Amino acid sequence: MKPMEAFKKVGDVVVKAGDKAMKAREARGRSPAFQAEMARENAEFMKVLGDLGSNTFDAGVGIVLKTPTILFLNALKTMYSKKYSAKDFGKDAFKLFLGKDGIAHRTIKVAANAVHLAGQGAKIGVRQLFKV
Amino acid sequence: MEIDAELQNLINEYVKQIESKEEDLVGLKRNIDGITSVAKQELKQAISELDKKFDANEISEEGYLVKLRAEKENILNKTKEKLDAFLAQYEKIYSALDL
Numbered sequence: 001m002k003p004m005e006a007f008k009k010v011g012d013v014v015v016k017a018g019d020k021a022m023k024a025r026e027a028r029g030r031s032p033a034f035q036a037e038m039a040r041e042n043a044e045f046m047k048v049l050g051d052l053g054s055n056t057f058d059a060g061v062g063i064v065l066k067t068p069t070i071l072f073l074n075a076l077k078t079m080y081s082k083k084y085s086a087k088d089f090g091k092d093a094f095k096l097f098l099g100k101d102g103i104a105h106r107t108i109k110v111a112a113n114a115v116h117l118a119g120q121g122a123k124i125g126v127r128q129l130f131k132v
Numbered sequence: 133m134e135i136d137a138e139l140q141n142l143i144n145e146y147v148k149q150i151e152s153k154e155e156d157l158v159g160l161k162r163n164i165d166g167i168t169s170v171a172k173q174e175l176k177q178a179i180s181e182l183d184k185k186f187d188a189n190e191i192s193e194e195g196y197l198v199k200l201r202a203e204k205e206n207i208l209n210k211t212k213e214k215l216d217a218f219l220a221q222y223e224k225i226y227s228a229l230d231l
Contacts, residue, residue: 021187034193041197045175045204049211053168056215060160063219063226068149075142 163218171211178203 062069182199185191191199 020189031193034197037197038200041200041204042175045208046172048208049168049171052208052212052215053164056219057161057164059219060164060222061157063223064153064156064160065150066226068146068153072142072146072149076139079138079142 160222164215167211167214167218170214171207174207174210175204178207 179200182191182196182203186193186196
């Protein structure tokens with residue numbers, strides 16, 4: 001067989017294989033059920049992955065801020081017991097910090113959100129989150 | 133809303149503490165993002181291999197999805213293990229330093 005003929009033969013085989021692959025791709029592209037299922041699987045993967053990352057990050061923030069948070073909460077409680085009566089607890093500022101939905105009960109979450117919001121390299125805007 | 137000055141000082145001090153840990157928090161986020169992006173890359177690779185098999189008519193749509201689901205679960209389990217291990221190590225380091 002002449003070299004040119006051999007090249008042509010190889011070329012034909014490659015083109016045929018390429019056509020076959022393209023047809024298979026088109027067939028898959030024409031199946032809406034398959035496409036929908038792929039999109040669902042991908043979305044589910046991203047959601048679970050995102051949740052895993054967020055939960056780990058929140059737990060990590062808890063570890064990093066454990067000591068300052070405990071100190072803050074203890075100081076807050078001491079201050080409240082010394083300075084404010086049960087009647088004063090009704091004051092808005094204290095409800096905001098010490099009430100069951102108060103910031104003091106979710107300081108870790110507030111800090112975690114601050115880092116998420118600020119993103120890498122940006123100054124943490126946590127002071128803003130504490131502004132009332 | 134007016135906040136008691138003493139309370140405001142306490143908050144300011146806490147905020148200062150959080151800000152001093154900023155580098156650690158950003159590093160933590162970067163590490164977690166690194167682990168999750170490896171998982172995304174692994175899924176992409178798995179899909180590319182399944183595409184090749186599908187194009188070669190080695191698997192059907194149904195077979196493709198079965199394999200994809202198995203691969204997806206495997207990657208997520210592996211990622212969870214990696215994140216748990218990372219967190220355990222992180223906690224160990226922080227406990228040792230008592231920060």
